[in-house]
């Protein structure tokens with residue numbers, strides 16, 4: 001996946017979790033210096049990744065500012081969209 005697209009996705013995540021200014025700055029600096037999506041998740045405060053119960057992809061959980069918990073995958077996007085089994089995943093929740 002294109003790094004610019006990944007970064008756009010990570011910026012949307014930062015908005016959804018209302019990341020503090022200094023954290024955003026740190027994420028941006030790290031990304032420009034070659035950090036991976038996983039590195040940025042860690043900067044944004046993610047715990048160790050879990051496995052999607054359906055497709056077994058690695059997912060990192062975040063709590064949005066509206067208190068909704070949401071898994072993100074290696075693309076930088078929410079796994080509710082990216083999961084190949086997305087329809088089933090949603091039904092299982």
Ligand SMILES: [Zn+2]
Pocket residue numbers: 052053054055056057079082083084085089
């Ligand atoms: Zn999945």
